[in-house]
Each structure stands twice: as C-alpha cells, then as structure tokens.
Amino acid sequence: MEELLQKGRLAREASYYLSSLNTRTKNNILNKAAENLISERKIILEANEEDMKSAKDEGLKGAILDRLLMNEERIRAMSHGLMAISLLEDPVGEIVMMKRRPNGLLVGQQRVPIGVIGIIYESRPNVTADVFGLCLKTGNAAILRGGKEAFRTNKAITVVMQSTLYSMKIPQGTLQLVENTSRESAVAMMKLNQFIDLLIPRGGAGLIKAVVQNSTVPVIETGVGNCHIYIDEYADPDKAISITVNAKTQRPGVCNAAETVLIHEKAAEKILRPLADELKKKGVEIRGDQRVRNMIPEAVKLTDEDWSTEYLDLIIAAGIVNSPDDAINHINHYGSGHSECIVTENYTHAQEFLARVDAAAVYVNASTRFTDGYEFGFGAEIGISTQKLHARGPMGLRELTTTKYIIYGNGQIRV
Amino acid sequence: MEELLQKGRLAREASYYLSSLNTRTKNNILNKAAENLISERKIILEANEEDMKSAKDEGLKGAILDRLLMNEERIRAMSHGLMAISLLEDPVGEIVMMKRRPNGLLVGQQRVPIGVIGIIYESRPNVTADVFGLCLKTGNAAILRGGKEAFRTNKAITVVMQSTLYSMKIPQGTLQLVENTSRESAVAMMKLNQFIDLLIPRGGAGLIKAVVQNSTVPVIETGVGNCHIYIDEYADPDKAISITVNAKTQRPGVCNAAETVLIHEKAAEKILRPLADELKKKGVEIRGDQRVRNMIPEAVKLTDEDWSTEYLDLIIAAGIVNSPDDAINHINHYGSGHSECIVTENYTHAQEFLARVDAAAVYVNASTRFTDGYEFGFGAEIGISTQKLHARGPMGLRELTTTKYIIYGNGQIRV
Numbered sequence: 001m002e003e004l005l006q007k008g009r010l011a012r013e014a015s016y017y018l019s020s021l022n023t024r025t026k027n028n029i030l031n032k033a034a035e036n037l038i039s040e041r042k043i044i045l046e047a048n049e050e051d052m053k054s055a056k057d058e059g060l061k062g063a064i065l066d067r068l069l070m071n072e073e074r075i076r077a078m079s080h081g082l083m084a085i086s087l088l089e090d091p092v093g094e095i096v097m098m099k100r101r102p103n104g105l106l107v108g109q110q111r112v113p114i115g116v117i118g119i120i121y122e123s124r125p126n127v128t129a130d131v132f133g134l135c136l137k138t139g140n141a142a143i144l145r146g147g148k149e150a151f152r153t154n155k156a157i158t159v160v161m162q163s164t165l166y167s168m169k170i171p172q173g174t175l176q177l178v179e180n181t182s183r184e185s186a187v188a189m190m191k192l193n194q195f196i197d198l199l200i201p202r203g204g205a206g207l208i209k210a211v212v213q214n215s216t217v218p219v220i221e222t223g224v225g226n227c228h229i230y231i232d233e234y235a236d237p238d239k240a241i242s243i244t245v246n247a248k249t250q251r252p253g254v255c256n257a258a259e260t261v262l263i264h265e266k267a268a269e270k271i272l273r274p275l276a277d278e279l280k281k282k283g284v285e286i287r288g289d290q291r292v293r294n295m296i297p298e299a300v301k302l303t304d305e306d307w308s309t310e311y312l313d314l315i316i317a318a319g320i321v322n323s324p325d326d327a328i329n330h331i332n333h334y335g336s337g338h339s340e341c342i343v344t345e346n347y348t349h350a351q352e353f354l355a356r357v358d359a360a361a362v363y364v365n366a367s368t369r370f371t372d373g374y375e376f377g378f379g380a381e382i383g384i385s386t387q388k389l390h391a392r393g394p395m396g397l398r399e400l401t402t403t404k405y406i407i408y409g410n411g412q413i414r415v
Numbered sequence: 416m417e418e419l420l421q422k423g424r425l426a427r428e429a430s431y432y433l434s435s436l437n438t439r440t441k442n443n444i445l446n447k448a449a450e451n452l453i454s455e456r457k458i459i460l461e462a463n464e465e466d467m468k469s470a471k472d473e474g475l476k477g478a479i480l481d482r483l484l485m486n487e488e489r490i491r492a493m494s495h496g497l498m499a500i501s502l503l504e505d506p507v508g509e510i511v512m513m514k515r516r517p518n519g520l521l522v523g524q525q526r527v528p529i530g531v532i533g534i535i536y537e538s539r540p541n542v543t544a545d546v547f548g549l550c551l552k553t554g555n556a557a558i559l560r561g562g563k564e565a566f567r568t569n570k571a572i573t574v575v576m577q578s579t580l581y582s583m584k585i586p587q588g589t590l591q592l593v594e595n596t597s598r599e600s601a602v603a604m605m606k607l608n609q610f611i612d613l614l615i616p617r618g619g620a621g622l623i624k625a626v627v628q629n630s631t632v633p634v635i636e637t638g639v640g641n642c643h644i645y646i647d648e649y650a651d652p653d654k655a656i657s658i659t660v661n662a663k664t665q666r667p668g669v670c671n672a673a674e675t676v677l678i679h680e681k682a683a684e685k686i687l688r689p690l691a692d693e694l695k696k697k698g699v700e701i702r703g704d705q706r707v708r709n710m711i712p713e714a715v716k717l718t719d720e721d722w723s724t725e726y727l728d729l730i731i732a733a734g735i736v737n738s739p740d741d742a743i744n745h746i747n748h749y750g751s752g753h754s755e756c757i758v759t760e761n762y763t764h765a766q767e768f769l770a771r772v773d774a775a776a777v778y779v780n781a782s783t784r785f786t787d788g789y790e791f792g793f794g795a796e797i798g799i800s801t802q803k804l805h806a807r808g809p810m811g812l813r814e815l816t817t818t819k820y821i822i823y824g825n826g827q828i829r830v
Contacts, residue, residue, distance in 0.1 A: 238826075367828045377522070389529075389817065390804040405791070413784070
C-alpha cells in the first residue's frame, strides 16, 4: 500500500534524527504540544462533534460513544499527560552495563530507541496524544492507525502535534496518522517489516488477536486479563473480603479486575458467606461450582467456559479448591498470565504462590487492580503486556527502548 | 498436528516443574549428561554414520557434510559445552529491582524462565546438546525440530540426554525431539502459541526468513550479518588494514565477518592500495565502486546489489565516501543491523558513529568478529539477535529468561 510505504520511509528517516535528539529538546516539544492542545482545542472539539454525529447516525451506543467523546476536560487530561511525560527520566542513552574484557576491549550495553513504532487502535482518541508523547520521549517515530469512527478527531489531534513539530523543525515523519482506515491499511502495517520495528495493538480482544495472528512485524500483546484471587486456608478474612471485592468491583471493565475467586475448602466455611454478601451488595453475580452452590444456594451454576472468561463486568466465577497446589494449577491452566493474587498469612504458601504462578504480576495480600504503570511508579504506561518477550506487565518508557552494544577498542583483532 | 500438541502439553507441564528447580540440581543434570555423552558416544557415532551415508547417497556435498559430521572430538566438545554451562551463573530468580511504593506495596521484578522454547534448526547436530544445556540451565523446556538429514544423530543425542533426565526423575517434557521432520511439523510449531513461548530458528537465511514470515509464536531472528568497516579520514593506517583484513578473512563464513569496506576519500590515497594488497594476499576478491577502481584497477566492478550482499566468502565490496555522515547513512541503509565498525583516531567521529549507527554492535577500532557471546563474556551463546525486541546482539543465558513482577502487600486495595 503506497501510503504506508511512504509513511514508513519518512518514519525511518525521522527515527535516525530522533535517536540523537537530546532530552531537553524532546521535553520542550512535549510542553509546547501540551500548550497547543489547549490553545487549539476548538479544532479538536469541532472534529469530534462530526465524529460523534456520524457515530450516532450509524447507531453506535453507550460505552463506545463515551470512548469516542472529546471534551474540554479530556483535552486538558491529554495536555497534562504530555507535560507529565516531559518530567519523567529519559531512558535513552543509559549505559546498562560496561565491562573491560581480557583483551582490553571495553564492551558496553546502551539503551537506545527501538526505531519506528506502529500503533493500531480503536476508538479512544486520547491514545493519539499519549502515544505521541511516549514515543517522542523515547526517541521513536510513530505511525498511528486509529479507527474509522474516530478519524476526524485523531486527525485534528495529529495536526496540532505536527504543527508543533514543524514549528520546532522536527521531521514530519516523527508522527504520522494513516489516512486510510480500511482493514487493508491495518494488514499492510502488519507486514511492513522493513519500516516498522514494533507493533502495539490497543483495543479489544478481537483486534489484538487479529494483529498477533497476522503480523510479521514483532508485536507486543496487551490487555487480556483473566485474573484470579486465591483465598488460602490461612487467609485473614477481612483482607480476603476487601481484596476480592476491590479487585472485582472497583473498576470491573479493565484488564486487571478479578474474574475468578478460588477459596480453600477450609477457608470457605468462614469466608464464603460474608464474601458473597459483600459482592452482592455491589451488584455482583456469583457463578459457583457445585461446592460453592452448596454453601451459596443463590449462586448461578458455573460451566467450564466460565473459568476462561474475562467478564469485564459485575460477574465473578467462584470455586472451592483443596490445596494451594490446586489453586496454582487452576490459575496456570485457565489464567491469561496477567495478574494473580493469593490472600494468606502463611509464609510458605505465599512464597510458593509467588514462585510457581506463571503471570506478569503475582500478588500476596493486595488487589490485582495495582497492575498499572502509574501504580508501579513508572509515571506512564503504553499498555500491559501479557506476553513474555521484551516486556511483561506494565510497559513504561523503558519498554519502548532496546539496547545496542558499543565497543571501544584500540586495534583489537580476533585470533 | 497430534505429535506437536502432545509434545507441547508435556513441555508446558515440564516447564512448571523446571521453573522452581534449584541451580544445584540443574548443574548436576548438566554434568551427568556431559558424562553420558562420552560414555554413550558409540550410539551417537553409529547413528551419525547412517546419517552420513544417507546424505552421501543423496548427493550432499562438502560443507553440508562437514556440518553433519560427528566424531569423537566433536562429542567431547559437546560434553565440555554442557560442563561449561554448569559453571555459569544461573540468572533465574535474580531480583532485577524492588521498590516500596507510597502505599506500602513492595513491587519487585524477578528473572524467571520463559517457559517452553522451540528451536528449528538445520544440519549441525551439536545444536541438540547445546540447546538442551542452555534451556535446562535457564529452567526452560525445549522442543527441538532438527533437519531430516541429521535426524538419527539428533535422536541419539536426545536419547542420551533423556535417559540422564529419566535417571534423575526429571519430567520427560524437559527435552523433546520432533520425530516428524516434514515441512508440516515446522509449520505446526510456528502456530503452537498455546504451548510454545519463543521460537528460535538456527540455520541459513532461507530458514530464518520462513520462520519470521510464518510464525505466530514470537520469534527471535538470528544470524544475517552484512557488516561494514568504515575507515575514517583520521584512521590509523595499520589499525585500518589489520582490522579490515581480520574482519574479512579470519573466518569469512560467519555472520560477524565484514562484507563491505567504506573508505573516506582522504584516507583512500594512503590506505587503499596497501589494504588491497593485504586482502589479495589472503585471496580476497575486491568489488569496487568507480572511485575505488580508479585507484585499484584490478578490482571487479561493483553493482548496487553488492552493497546488500552477505557474501560469507572471500569477497569484499569497497566504496569511497566523502564524510562520516555518508558512511553512517550507507550503513543504516544497506546494513543488516549486526556489527559495524569505524576505524578512526578522531574522538568526535568515533562518538558520532557509536551514537548514530543502528546495529546490534557498534565498534571503534576493533574487528567485527568480536560479536559473540563468548567474546563478550557471557560464557555461552544461543545465537546473535539482529532484531530489536527482547534481545539484541549475542544472546546468553539472561536472554533465555523473562521477568515477572512479584508484589508483597498487607491488604492494600485500590481506591
């Protein structure tokens, strides 16, 4: 696809320029862009009005419309986001290690930008500014391919960023929005290995799966979270109930919310009834296995599919297990490798759970809702990786860099 | 494919077991396997004889036959390799960072095995033992799919490793060799996302390209090296000549050998003639651009394709450039991102080259032949990554691990 080849070339060129841009200049750009988002907010709001109108005409509803909406407050939030990124430490240039070898070679490993990052995303137009900020700060060029329904809004935000870049003589390939929003443009991006170094899909499970299945460009998979709380025999009942209720209900629509609670049979007698009552107060539907339903008769009957389901809703699967081992095996079998928690006062059970559960984030006695770049202290986040290569868990600025070896010699040759 | 599904399941189960195996046990297995390779060498040599006979019958020749060959010396080398791995530090379990957050959560990042690693490789049967050692030491299960021509040898080596595992009560899923050596089994491995976490192709450019193009499992690309030596205006002539000759001729068939020399126009007057003479003494054919041929009339005429070619042979492309900028642009355009070198005594040119060349390893005044896990001090190597995600440059034990976040709480919930 001609558009993508051309944008790919410009992005690659820009990436060489950006890789040696100093941090102060990058921060100035971010702050100027943050200002311009506010001063040019009218063009963004007008574009968004048109997108909203088309979306309504096409019959889009509730949550989708809300994700698409831009207003003064959301523009301020994007602007603050860029300023916040300007305050973070720049990972580029850091020497991760440097050692002198026996032959005198000084071998160092240095953090450098990845190069060109492609993002394929769905409705939320704030992603446009967020990704620009994160990529620019880490010296990467960005090619964005947003959804059709948000195109006018994404375009307006991009134009504001681009005019900021232009006024500061930064190459236009630094940030580009793909104009073609057909399925073909997404597919073309997934095959653009010569110009795109990394592709990050941001959106629903369907989008992410399609990218993972079809991309020859390396992908970082984000988002799917089938998270568990395991309430051990030695759990403190108050912690067990407050952590489970928090992990399920504090924001049920996000990936680090809990979807299943597993309770040790000996803890169930004491904890299951009050836990069910607290969950019900918050409007949560409980789907229980046979032994749960024996104790909580009003629980809905659970099928095997429930164990694998990311409800993203006020529903929780509940099961009784006979041992920490059973819980760990269940989690490793059904979990999506996102965030998993044990509630226990038993030292050995806690350490075993931490060691043996195979997930991006494993908790003892804390809500899974903390799996988040801000909560972990990274100051920003481009997504939460549930894969194991390159980045696992919340991805901050550091995860948008790679390394290269730099070697200082004085004439060494290999013999 | 049934065989792969079954092996995938066994490997996944074994990976959970291996992830918490302590280092001492892993080292004992490695040393026992090293012993058994020697004591059982007869079955390996017999199997190899059959493979060699079939290969000759099918008309395979020279270098391919040599790669396939096993002898006492090569078995000893495999055995020493396993013992050497047992002496290396185990990266698993290392806490990369741990911080207390304002809410009291202790958030740590810990190195853990990747899980299940698949290797698709061509003739060299020593890969079977090497990969077993590297994967076991890092707590990963391995599924190996070698070439048809080496199947009997690979199988014999695998049997020796497996009987070692069996005698030490380690699950059989730890190391498995795919019995089906058809193209279909390779393709099936590339799609086995549920059971394989990482695929590493080892072999020629064709194999690697096929895996990158077809795999939905994450891949680490290794091997292709179109490496350059740039001789700057301020190069020391002796260093320039010895580094270029070493990088080209010390072992021309490997990925970190140089394929192109670029010479600054002002350095060419002094250096090009003696360099060409030294290269010719080593039997190197020089393919020059117009300006090179003006000075070295016997040089062969170069076409644009030469700039992109990994000769892996005693041939070198040679060109004159007008500035370090020209050299950097040429390298970033034609290079494969492997190893690149500047020869210079000029401080600023050296630093610019290190900063702006986009490659896994960038050298000042040293041969590109040093890009190697052993030379960098990693003690072992599973390949040299030319991609940017997860691992870049020589991959040692650390690159066969991922991390997970472990979080110690005392009842924290998100508000």
